[in-house]
Structures are given as structure tokens and as C-alpha cells.
Amino acid sequence: MVIETTRFGPVDIDERRIMTFAGGLPGFPQARRFVLLQTSPEPVFYWLQSLEHPNLAFVVCDPVLFVPDYEVPVRKDDLATLELSDPGEAQVLVICNRVNGDITANLLGPLVISTRTMQARQLVLSDKRYSTRHRLIAGPAALSSVKMA
Numbered sequence: 001m002v003i004e005t006t007r008f009g010p011v012d013i014d015e016r017r018i019m020t021f022a023g024g025l026p027g028f029p030q031a032r033r034f035v036l037l038q039t040s041p042e043p044v045f046y047w048l049q050s051l052e053h054p055n056l057a058f059v060v061c062d063p064v065l066f067v068p069d070y071e072v073p074v075r076k077d078d079l080a081t082l083e084l085s086d087p088g089e090a091q092v093l094v095i096c097n098r099v100n101g102d103i104t105a106n107l108l109g110p111l112v113i114s115t116r117t118m119q120a121r122q123l124v125l126s127d128k129r130y131s132t133r134h135r136l137i138a139g140p141a142a143l144s145s146v147k148m149a
Contacts, residue, residue, distance in 0.1 A: 001013055001014075001015045003035070003049070003051055004054045005049055005054050005057065006054050006057075007047070008037065008039075008047075011049075013037075016118070017035050017036065017118070018033055018034070018035050018051065018118060019033070019036075019113055019118050019119075019120040020032055020033055020118060020120060021034065021120045021121060021122065022081065022121070025122050026109070026124075028050075028053075028056065030052060030053075031050040031052050031053055031056055033050070034048050034049060034050055034051065034120070036048060036049075036060070037049050037057075044062075045059050045060070045061050045096060046059070046060050046061070046093075047059060047060075048060045048093070048095070048111070058095045058096075059096040059097075060093040060094060060095055060096060060111065061093065061094060061105065061136070062091075062092065062093060063092065063093070063094045063107060063110065064092075066105070066134075066136045067107065067134070070092075070107065070130075071127075072092050072112060072123065072125070073125070074087075074090070074112060074123070078121060078123060081121055082112060082113075082114045082120070082121055083114055083117040083119055084112075084116075084117075089114055089115050089116045090112055090113065090114060090115070091112075091113040091115050092110050092111070092112055092113075093110070093111045093113070094106055094110050094111065095109065095111070097133070099133055102135050102136075102137065102138050103137040104133040104134055104135050104136060105133075105134050105136050106132045106133070106134075107125070107130035107131060107132070107134045108124065108125045108126070108127070108131065108132050109122050109123065109124055109125070109132065110122070110123050110125065111123075
């Protein structure tokens, strides 16, 4: 399947890799279908690209690469929504931003994806250990890590 993107032009994707956020993402309720785009051979960062809106994409990463003890408690109703029966079927990503030259991640709003059903949901945590702007990479190193629009 070929999708249109503002950043990368037409991109051929595997339809089995399409994630569905049933309620959309907070602030983007109409954006429900996304796919991860890999822009380098061994990426740390990916693009979470909307299929409904070619201009909507978020830089995401696996938070454990930067915060090894990162934990996401998933409530029973979220498990049911995601159709998750085995925690090993869950992939966790966080949305990243560039803030004052640093790359930060929203550790309070993890994206949880069932790798079996491709159902996904953004959770809202209230863990005081984390923030919405957790610094991952500081200053000049951030500039070469990922190109963010």
C-alpha cells in the first residue's frame, strides 16, 4: 500500500503494520491510523505517520533506550481495549520533541501498541518520576540525532 506523506512523499508500507488508535490521539481525535516509518538502517527514532493526515507525524522512540527502568502500568480496561493478553505483545513508544536544542520525550504519555492486533492507545500516567519533557539528548548531540520538522 502506498501512502502520501508531507515529509517523505509517497511511501510503500505493509498494511499489516498499520496501528489503530480507536479514539485517536489526544488533540488529534480524527487521526486514528498510523504506521511507523524508519528513516535510517538502525534507527533509535522513528516517525509515527498518520494515514489520514499526510502532514501529521510524530518522532517516537523506545523509552527504555534512554530510561532503562521506565515502567508503564496498564489498567485492565486498557488491556481489553488493546486486546492484550500477554505483556510480551506490547510495544511502548514515547513522542519526542526538540525543546531549546534538546531532544525530550513525553514519558507521561506513552503509546502502547499490541504487536498482535495492532491496536494502540496513548496512556496518561501520573508518575512523579516522569515528565512530559524528559531530556533524552542535550544540546549539539541532539542536532545530529534526528531531523525533526
